[in-house]
Amino acid sequence: MDKKNGTITIYDVAREAGVSMATVSRVVNGNPNVKPTTRKKVLSVIGQLGYRPNAVARGLASKKTTTVGVVIPDISNAFYAELTRGIEDIATMYHYNIILSNSDLQHTKELSLIETLLEKQVDGLLFLGGEITDDHRKIFAATSVPIVLAHTEDHQGKFPFVTIHQQQAAEEAVEYLLSEGREKISMISGPLEDKVKGYPRYLGFKNAMKKHQLPDDWVYEGDGRYQSGYQAMTRLLQEHPECSAVFAASDEMAVGAIHAAHDQGVHIPEQLSIIGFNNIPLASQVRPLLSTIQVPMYDIGAVAMRLLTKYMNRETIDTSEVYLETMLCLRDTTK
Amino acid sequence: MDKKNGTITIYDVAREAGVSMATVSRVVNGNPNVKPTTRKKVLSVIGQLGYRPNAVARGLASKKTTTVGVVIPDISNAFYAELTRGIEDIATMYHYNIILSNSDLQHTKELSLIETLLEKQVDGLLFLGGEITDDHRKIFAATSVPIVLAHTEDHQGKFPFVTIHQQQAAEEAVEYLLSEGREKISMISGPLEDKVKGYPRYLGFKNAMKKHQLPDDWVYEGDGRYQSGYQAMTRLLQEHPECSAVFAASDEMAVGAIHAAHDQGVHIPEQLSIIGFNNIPLASQVRPLLSTIQVPMYDIGAVAMRLLTKYMNRETIDTSEVYLETMLCLRDTTK
DNA sequence: TTGAAAGCGCTAACAT
């Protein structure tokens, strides 16, 4: 049944079935130009021998690997995990596999990962979450492999992307707080040097406050995680006990803030409103239920992957820059 | 700079540098048998031409792809996301990439994923979380590709694995509840047909209760998620308001239970103790902070991947069946 | 409908 080698190849099947390699290749690839009898014969031999096509050889010959590379900041982050699920589901649907790698948002790591993925001859590349620099553009532009950016955008390089309107979503959240009658609003931001999310959301806050001629400098910078939200809130309450609302740039920080407020005896939402960002599962697994901006994480991944398949198939693209809708999701931390 | 084709190969570099392909291959692969001058020359040509080695061709020739397949139930699940991070970090450390695919614990999907991964000639396979059946064993046994199971175990097939003692951990949790003086203990279990986690944890509960000659049939079956925990607790409180402790088979269900109890006016931990399972981030992001069994998720992934590298390198293996330690992590939902 | 044969880009003996 096996050959000396142990691996049985298309050649073995051909010999055993009394046909040529080409014919075996045809039946394996579903080419219709094969006489039904022949196909049946070949198929049965394949079954008997337990033949398994070698995708690497196929990749070399056909110049297609049916795998796409995914560079993501951190898979252990709920937001990116959900987004990745969207990617993977669509990839599977189109018969692609994904090679996943974490960048931790580190510039040089990102570049070397991209390099490695291109060496592996991925058919396409999904780049998530990091800021696009000239280094990125250079390497992206130099390859013919389709690239789609997800949850980040780039206008200089003209690369396709799917993301959300970060700044606008932030503005809406703050506007809502304002509409509640809150005026002493503070922000717990993410890292401001994060040009992709942190800074735009910060700008959204600034803008909304300016528009209403309200002070906009109660900004506390966190790192996006629970603890930093807790700490920011604690300081905030010390320095500005009169604060009546906070917009947090992530749900985790928002929840940290809720608990800090609670520990200071501040009642939510009676005395203080809080709005988060993303609507990760956590938001609806804490009490009070967190009001937040709902970001279509799964869809960002799914749509980006779908877009990538279009590029890989050389289909015509109608829109290469897509912004998905966010929605204010009001629960119990707002009035 | 480029050739007509667009892709520049090892042959182009060789010609341009005035050496043979073999020599270029040597410098690319860090073979020491190259005169420094030659190496320098080749390297410079590689730089000029922007040569990028084709890993697919290399894989075909060397029969090594430096990629491993990972079959995981669901990457959007916090538990598996963290575990995957452990896998990926170690994989990167040993210069492997991972192809990730979600099985949703579906038998047939698992098998077809494994098949696909083997076609792609992965150097190794990590299989997570699902029950091992004869179908799995058959395909695992038929390949020479090293397989390591993670967070599941198999004794019939003799495949290496790294996991935890599910039943024992559950017993310890229940024993703790008992040691608190609680006697009317209930369990909110995961799916009991889950032979890998659900059932063993259930057995742990049964065992501990039997050992103390206490009734062990207040068991409510959930699906592991928040909502099911909430519902189970709600029913539990209706049917057995005298219940004084609950052991939940997952943190999410435990948190759901906390909130259900809260909604019924039951005080935790005064009237009722709750212990969860896993210690995902959520456990320390809710109030009261959840007491739970801390499972080394990251380490399970990391150790499994490390073990896999040993198999791939044909190193000698000291232990092919590793159980990692769990620990009772007591916080505010127990006395 | 089928087969023959030329690669795909690289590695790995084997020579030199």
Next chain:
DNA sequence: ATGTTAGCGCTTTCAA
């Protein structure tokens, strides 16, 4: 230290 060469297992013209 370097070159030659035979594959690796498949796809894909091109003929037949």
